[in-house]
Amino acid sequence: MILGLLTPSAGSVKLFGLSPRAKxxxxxxxxxxxxxxxxxxxxxxxxxxxxxxxxxxxxAAARKRxxxxxxxxxxxxxxxxxxxxxxxxxxxxxxxASALVAEPELLVLDEPTSGLDPIGTREVKELITDLASRxxxxxxxxxxxxxxxxxxxxxxxxxNGKIVGGxxxxxxxxxxxxxxxALEDYFAGVV
Amino acid sequence: MRRFWALARxxxxxxxxxxxxxxxxxxxxxxxxALPAFHYHQFxxxxxxxxxxxxxxxxxxxxxxxxxAASRAMGRxxxxxxxxxxxxxxxxxxxxxxxxxxxxxxxxxLFAAALxxxxxTSSYSCVKxxxxxxxxxxxxxxxxxxxxxxxxTAFAFVAAAFANRFRGWRFCLWACLLMALAQVAAAGxxxxxxxxxxxxxxxxPASGIVWSxxxxxxxxxxxxxxxxxxxxxxxxxxxxxxxxxxxxxxxxWPVRALVPDVNAFWLADALTPAGGGxxxxxxxxxxxxxxxVFWTVAGSWLxxxxxxx
Numbered sequence: 451m452i453l454g455l456l457t458p459s460a461g462s463v464k465l466f467g468l469s470p471r472a473k474x475x476x477x478x479x480x481x482x483x484x485x486x487x488x489x490x491x492x493x494x495x496x497x498x499x500x501x502x503x504x505x506x507x508x509x510a511a512a513r514k515r516x517x518x519x520x521x522x523x524x525x526x527x528x529x530x531x532x533x534x535x536x537x538x539x540x541x542x543x544x545x546x547a548s549a550l551v552a553e554p555e556l557l558v559l560d561e562p563t564s565g566l567d568p569i570g571t572r573e574v575k576e577l578i579t580d581l582a583s584r585x586x587x588x589x590x591x592x593x594x595x596x597x598x599x600x601x602x603x604x605x606x607x608x609x610n611g612k613i614v615g616g617x618x619x620x621x622x623x624x625x626x627x628x629x630x631x632a633l634e635d636y637f638a639g640v641v
Numbered sequence: 642m643r644r645f646w647a648l649a650r651x652x653x654x655x656x657x658x659x660x661x662x663x664x665x666x667x668x669x670x671x672x673x674x675a676l677p678a679f680h681y682h683q684f685x686x687x688x689x690x691x692x693x694x695x696x697x698x699x700x701x702x703x704x705x706x707x708x709x710a711a712s713r714a715m716g717r718x719x720x721x722x723x724x725x726x727x728x729x730x731x732x733x734x735x736x737x738x739x740x741x742x743x744x745x746x747x748x749x750x751l752f753a754a755a756l757x758x759x760x761x762t763s764s765y766s767c768v769k770x771x772x773x774x775x776x777x778x779x780x781x782x783x784x785x786x787x788x789x790x791x792x793x794t795a796f797a798f799v800a801a802a803f804a805n806r807f808r809g810w811r812f813c814l815w816a817c818l819l820m821a822l823a824q825v826a827a828a829g830x831x832x833x834x835x836x837x838x839x840x841x842x843x844x845x846p847a848s849g850i851v852w853s854x855x856x857x858x859x860x861x862x863x864x865x866x867x868x869x870x871x872x873x874x875x876x877x878x879x880x881x882x883x884x885x886x887x888x889x890x891x892x893x894w895p896v897r898a899l900v901p902d903v904n905a906f907w908l909a910d911a912l913t914p915a916g917g918g919x920x921x922x923x924x925x926x927x928x929x930x931x932x933x934v935f936w937t938v939a940g941s942w943l944x945x946x947x948x949x950x
Contacts, residue, residue, distance in 0.1 A: 453729040455950040477731040487722035489651060491658045491811075503647025504730040530809065545726075552730070 452558060452589070453481055466555075477505070480554030482545050484561040490534025494525050494544045497533055498551055505552035512551075519547040523577070539570035546577065557581065559590045563597050575601055599623070599633040607640050615640035644732050645740045652744025656710045657814040665706060666752060666817050667798060669698035670824060673759040674790030677767045677783050688764030695760030696853055699753055703861025704888070707749040711865040712880040714741050715872035715940075725949045735941035742869045742937070746862055751821055753858045758824035760850055762786055762831045786831035793823035793830075859929030864888070866933050870940030873947060 451463050454470035468475040488497055498519055502512035520526045523543035528536070533544055542565075549557060562578065563571045578601055582588050592598050598605060599619060606616035619633065626632035656662060676691040718724035718741070728737060766786035797819035805812035864884055871880045 453725075453950075455725050455728060456948045473731040473733060476729060479729065481726065481729040483722050483726055485722060487726050489655065489723060491655060492651065500647050500651055501726075501730065503643050503650075504727055504732055506643050506731065508643070548726075558729075 453479070477552070478555040480549040480552065480557040482549040482557070482559045482562055484564060488533045488541055488544060488548075491532060493530050493532050494520060494536070494540075494547075495529040497544055498547050501548040502551045507552065515551055515553075516547075519550055522550075523547045524573075538565050539567060542566060542570065542574065546574065550581070555587065557586055557588045559588060561592050561594070562590060563592070563594050571597065595633040595637055596631070605633065607637055609641045644730075645736060645743075648727065648732070648737060648740030649744035649747065652714050652741045653747045654744075654811075654814060655714060656707075656745055656748040657817050658811060659710070660813055661706060662748070662752075663798075663813045663816045663820075665698070665702050666755065666820050667794065669695075669702065669752075669756060670759045670794050670820060671791060673698065673756065673763050674787060674794065674827070677763055677787060688767035691763035691767060692760055692850055692853070695756045695763070695850075696857055699756050699854060699857055700861070702752050703749060703857070704864065707745060707752075707861060708864045708868045708884055709877075709881065710748075711742060711745040712868040712872040712877055712884075714745055715869045716875075716877055716880070719873065719947075719949060722950075728949055734944045738869065738873070738941045738944050739937060742866055742940070745869070746865055748817075749861060749865060750858065751817070753854055755821040755824045757851060757854045758828045759790060760854075762790055762824070762828045764850060765831055782831050782834050785834050786827070789827040789830040790824075793827045794820050797823040856925045856929075859926055859933070863929050863932040863936065866936035866940065870936045870943060873940055873944040 451458050452465060452470055454465075454472075454476060463470050465472075465475040466478055470476065489500070492500060495516055498516040499512050502515060507515065517526075520529050523546055525540065525543055525547070528540065533541055536544065542562075546562075549559075559578070562574050566574060575597060578588055578590070590598065590602065602619050604616065604618055605622070606613050608614070615636065622636045623629055623632040626635055628635055673691055673695045676694055677688075715724075715738070718727075724737070728734065763786070766783045769782045798816050801810070801812050801816035801819050804810040804815055864887070867887065868880050868884050871883050875883070
């Protein structure tokens with residue numbers, strides 16, 4: 451609904467003060483779907499260029515940004531290979547580069563670490579932390595509570611379409627007896 | 642416009658990357674170029690067999706490849722989530738629909754243009770071959786036209802294979818593009834050798850061929866647009882069923898002034914103004930254009946009201 455892809459059955463969503471269907475609102479948004487939905491016949495470079503094109507970037511700017519992003523996600527060496535032959539971790543990194551191509555103000559990540567190996571998970575978490583430290587707002591939906599405890603400042607627990615709990619992660623950890631699994635314990639307590 | 646081109650280019654590359662596109666391209670162009678060899682089977686008119694083969698190939702490509710490709714391009718994107726990833730950007734749904742169908746249509750037009758050139762070349766060599774025996778001074782271009790048509794097409798195919806092997810270029814895409822260019826070269830060689838002048842050109846059914854291809858192309862593009870529009874809501878078997886029903890119903894449409902004469906035995910006769918039930922040369926094209934606009938609006942509207950994700 452935040453992305454303007456689904457129509458709410460009740461209530462409304464505002465994105466930067468506008469309807470999520472407004473192009474001006476979605477122009478400031480980056481999105482990483484749960485599964486890395488990519489065109490298998492495009493190369494990594496073409497995929498990022500495609501999303502740069504969808505963001506309305508000029509060809510020269512798109513090429514420069516694509517090159518930077520592929521270096522950032524450590525895929526420069528595989529830039530000319532079709533993404534259909536990529537591993538899940540590599541496809542995830544291409545999808546992240548695609549989400550970041552237009553330098554969004556709000557980045558929506560759906561299960562960013564799902565299906566990744568430990569090294570891939572650590573790389574994605576480092577990237578998210580880096581983006582947040584640069585001032586980008588990152589909204590993550592995830593079932594990996596252990597990872598979320600490391601990454602997030604604030605959490606909201608959703609159950610049956612309603613927010614049943616949440617708050618600052620720091621406060622939740624402080625109140626928990628088991629600091630390492632604080633968010634998991636909190637989740638089990640409210641759901 | 643950048644967003645439109647990004648979407649359209651990806652849709653066109655997707656269709657051109659399918660091996661079936663190259664096979665149809667290769668078989669259709671080679672068959673049309675080879676047909677003048679059967680010069681005893683002209684059915685009363687030089688080049689008739691080549692024209693029928695060209696038109697039939699276009700019909701087969703349109704109905705059995707371009708229409709399902711349009712349906713897949715839309716349906717697969719919606720199901721796989723690539724449409725959601727695109728629509729989460731500053732891309733409106735009508736733009737997404739129009740660009741996707743434009744990309745598929747572009748490939749169809751490329752195929753049609755290549756076939757028109759191949760058919761014109763083939764038909765020209767047939768006419769010149771028939772005149773050769775009767776009139777002194779006429780150059781028989783059948784041999785060179787055959788060699789140029791088949792040779793250039795085969796060369797384009799092999800060149801794409803080498804470019805893929807040594808430069809990593811996409812084989813299917815480049816084979817199609819180079820084979821289309823090969824038709825331009827073949828036509829240039831054949832018409833050049835035959836000394837094509839205005840007087841000779843008038844004897845050719847050149848304008849008839851272009852007209853027939855234009856009518857048939859617009860007809861196929863209506864179904865391309867229709868399939869894409871239906872694919873925004875229906876699964877692939879449903880879309881194919883609806884297209885088949887629409888095709889079947891076109892035989893009983895009581896608008897003979899607008900649609901080609903489907904009872905004509907020869908496809909070229911059914912499509913040319915003088916051949917069938919067409920009363921005005923522009924009417925089938927106008928009717929087709931209106932239907933394309935209708936299905937574009939309908940498709941955009943259907944996608945606008947659909948939840949994607």
